[in-house]
Amino acid sequence: xxxxxxxxxxxxxxxxxxxxxxxxxxxxxxxxxxxxxxxxxxxxxxxxxxxxxxxxxxxxxxxxxxxxxxxxxxxxxxxxxxxxxxxxxxxxxxxxxxxxxxxxxxxxxxxxxxxxxxxxxxxxxxxxxxxxxxxxxxxxxxxxxx
Amino acid sequence: xxxxxxxxxxxxxxxxxxxxxxxxxxxxxxxxxxxxxxxxxxxxxxxxxxxxxxxxxxxxxxxxxxxxxxxxxxxxxxxxxxxxxxxxxxxxxxxxxxxxxxxxxxxxxxxxxxxxxxxxxxxxxxxxxxxxxxxxxxxxxxxxxxxxxxxxxxxxxxxxxxxxxxxxxxxxxxxxxxxxxxxxxxxxxxxxxxxxxxxxxxxxxxxxxxxxxxxxxxxxxxxxxxxxxxxxxxxxxxxxxxxxxxxxxxxxxxxxxxxxxxxxxxxxxxxxxxxxxxxxxxxxxxxxxxxxxxxxxxxxxxxxxxxxxxxxxxxxxxxxxxxxxxxxxxxxxxxxxxxxxxxxxxxxxxxxxxxxxxxxxxxxxxxxxxxxxxxxxxxxxxxxxxxxxxxxxxxxxxxxxxxxxxxxxxxxxxxxxxxxxxxxxxx
Numbered sequence: 001x002x003x004x005x006x007x008x009x010x011x012x013x014x015x016x017x018x019x020x021x022x023x024x025x026x027x028x029x030x031x032x033x034x035x036x037x038x039x040x041x042x043x044x045x046x047x048x049x050x051x052x053x054x055x056x057x058x059x060x061x062x063x064x065x066x067x068x069x070x071x072x073x074x075x076x077x078x079x080x081x082x083x084x085x086x087x088x089x090x091x092x093x094x095x096x097x098x099x100x101x102x103x104x105x106x107x108x109x110x111x112x113x114x115x116x117x118x119x120x121x122x123x124x125x126x127x128x129x130x131x132x133x134x135x136x137x138x139x140x141x142x143x144x145x146x
Numbered sequence: 147x148x149x150x151x152x153x154x155x156x157x158x159x160x161x162x163x164x165x166x167x168x169x170x171x172x173x174x175x176x177x178x179x180x181x182x183x184x185x186x187x188x189x190x191x192x193x194x195x196x197x198x199x200x201x202x203x204x205x206x207x208x209x210x211x212x213x214x215x216x217x218x219x220x221x222x223x224x225x226x227x228x229x230x231x232x233x234x235x236x237x238x239x240x241x242x243x244x245x246x247x248x249x250x251x252x253x254x255x256x257x258x259x260x261x262x263x264x265x266x267x268x269x270x271x272x273x274x275x276x277x278x279x280x281x282x283x284x285x286x287x288x289x290x291x292x293x294x295x296x297x298x299x300x301x302x303x304x305x306x307x308x309x310x311x312x313x314x315x316x317x318x319x320x321x322x323x324x325x326x327x328x329x330x331x332x333x334x335x336x337x338x339x340x341x342x343x344x345x346x347x348x349x350x351x352x353x354x355x356x357x358x359x360x361x362x363x364x365x366x367x368x369x370x371x372x373x374x375x376x377x378x379x380x381x382x383x384x385x386x387x388x389x390x391x392x393x394x395x396x397x398x399x400x401x402x403x404x405x406x407x408x409x410x411x412x413x414x415x416x417x418x419x420x421x422x423x424x425x426x427x428x429x430x431x432x433x434x435x436x437x438x439x440x441x442x443x444x445x446x447x448x449x450x451x452x453x454x455x456x457x458x459x460x461x462x463x464x465x466x467x468x469x470x471x472x473x474x475x476x477x478x479x480x481x482x483x484x485x486x487x488x489x490x491x492x493x494x495x496x497x498x499x500x501x502x503x504x505x506x507x508x509x510x511x512x513x514x515x516x517x518x519x520x521x522x523x524x525x526x527x528x529x530x531x532x533x534x535x536x537x538x539x540x541x542x543x544x545x546x547x548x549x550x551x552x553x554x555x556x557x558x559x560x561x562x563x564x565x566x567x568x569x570x571x572x573x
Binding site: 119 | 421
């Protein structure tokens with residue numbers, strides 16, 4: 001079984017690939033990208049919830065750090081959720097410029113967020129939660145998005 | 147474990163990197179003007195005062211400014227490391243470097259010894275406080291990625307070339323050019339290009355290409371070995387240059403092969419990137435690959451022609467490769483910084499990154515820059531191309547300045563308004 005760090009890092013890359021496919025489709029037409037955009041937003045939400053409802057909670061419980069890195073990551077999730085909300089609005093308004101403006105912004109925000117998680121938070125999590133790693137990955141894997 | 151860099155409160159103030167970024171194109175303009183004022187025939191020699199002055203207006207004024215500005219910004223994100231007292235360090239360093247570089251340019255150009263003396267002190271201190279502060283911040287990093295190793299190696303070379311540069315300048319100030327001056331100057335320039343700039347670009351590319359363009363990852367061999375192999379090559383080249391000059395070519399071949407391989411790898415990774423979207427930064431990466439390939443080959447070829455082509459090599463690698471990457475980088479970083487800082491202050495309805503810089507104007511800027519670089523290269527055979535190329539260079543730098551000022555104006559305008567997010571609880 002993969003570690004917490006491997007599991008969540010791989011999920012980042014999966015989201016990146018859907019992101020790229022979404023942009024690809026959107027460059028043909030926004031109408032045709034509707035479905036894959038919804039899929040991307042759903043996958044991102046799934047990833048956020050795996051962290052917010054499972055890993056972050058376990059981490060906070062173990063370390064007692066509730067206002068630390070996890071809180072900052074939550075704030076960045078909120079920033080991304082707001083941008084993704086606007087993605088759907090851009091599709092509805094058939095505004096391609098807006099759509100690609102949003103994806104570019106989201107991409108940079110997302111990647112620098114991922115870098116922080118992959119280079120810092122996931123390592124910290126792995127270190128503190130090593131003994132429970134399998135259980136936590138299992139819980140994340142079976143999570144149903146609310 | 148360090149927790150810095152995770153939020154905007156711990157990121158450096160926006161002014162720290164922006165100050166460097168916004169000044170860089172102005173030094174580019176100054177370099178262009180200096181070319182216009184120079185005697186064409188003198189520029190063929192790399193060691194003429196005019197050549198030294200113009201080169202440093204670009205290498206310090208543009209390259210180093212962009213690299214230092216980017217490092218302050220990227221360090222918390224890429225390395226989770228925080229520069230202590232970042233606000234004051236960057237401010238002091240910025241003023242020392244700016245005044246030091248102006249003193250160097252005018253001191254050498256007008257032969258004013260006092261200015262040259264002032265310049266090597268100011269440039270030396272300006273560089274060293276930044277380099278040492280960043281090295282100190284990296285010291286605490288627990289997880290050393292390939293990118294951080296690239297940064298570290300680059301900064302070690304930076305440290306050494308700064309010391310060499312100070313020594314070289316002091317010789318001009320004291321009017322005592324030693325017999326080692328030209329060997330040292332040669333090492334200084336090669337280490338600056340391939341060590342300081344080259345290794346930093348390679349290190350950052352490991353991270354940036356897969357992440358921002360969804361390009362395939364670099365192979366483990368590249369990430370684990372290339373930085374150290376190039377560094378070893380640069381040291382072997384130094385030793386051979388001093389003790390067995392006839393064999394220095396082998397070390398050059400070693401270094402050039404890795405850079406050529408890097409250029410080819412970047413090109414192929416862009417071909418296989420998953421994000422089809424193309425913007426001006428992709429054009430700059432592409433151009434950089436082509437120029438670096440040509441430059442690496444010509445650097446070797448030049449060895450057989452008594453270094454006749456060395457200025458052309460400098461234009462291909464310095465202008466074509468490094469300059470292109472630097473410009474591409476600030477086109478991405480500046481609008482993002484503006485968006486990120488505004489968003490974190492609670493401004494929600496702000497333009498997206500793409501709306502901050504006019505895409506067409508960025509492409510015009512790219513085209514004019516390419517024409518100018520190609521003009522400079524052919525000016526070797528047709529000297530009358532030099533002046534129009536310099537004019538193109540200046541125009542391109544002015545458009546670049548305008549393009550990166552546009553997001554900054556949005557930042558200033560937006561900050562004067564109330565955030566559209568309810569911030570009343572925080573007042």
